[in-house]
Amino acid sequence: MGKTLFWIVAFLGGLLATRVLAQLAAKKMHNDSLPKQANTPRVSETEAMVRCAHCGVHLPGSEAITKEGMSFCSQAHASLGPRAPR
Numbered sequence: 001m002g003k004t005l006f007w008i009v010a011f012l013g014g015l016l017a018t019r020v021l022a023q024l025a026a027k028k029m030h031n032d033s034l035p036k037q038a039n040t041p042r043v044s045e046t047e048a049m050v051r052c053a054h055c056g057v058h059l060p061g062s063e064a065i066t067k068e069g070m071s072f073c074s075q076a077h078a079s080l081g082p083r084a085p086r
């Protein structure tokens with residue numbers, strides 16, 4: 001009986017030690033990776049949408065044509081210039 005109890009305690013102790021060590025390792029890794037995550041903002045994943053100054057269509061900023069500080073959906077609209085909103 002005493003031997004069985006010893007093995008149960010030894011097993012639980014080993015399990016607890018493994019858990020604590022794993023948690024400490026995870027915490028350390030989390031702390032190491034945290035500044036890196038902060039340096040890569042999530043804004044880059046979702047692109048900013050811009051509005052065509054001529055026709056008002058919304059398009060990703062990288063696809064827009066910027067002219068005189070205004071964004072256009074195409075070269076044609078960029079050459080036509082902004083249209084006054086209704």
Ligand SMILES: [Zn+2]
Nearest residue numbers: 052055073077
């Ligand atoms: Zn347009």
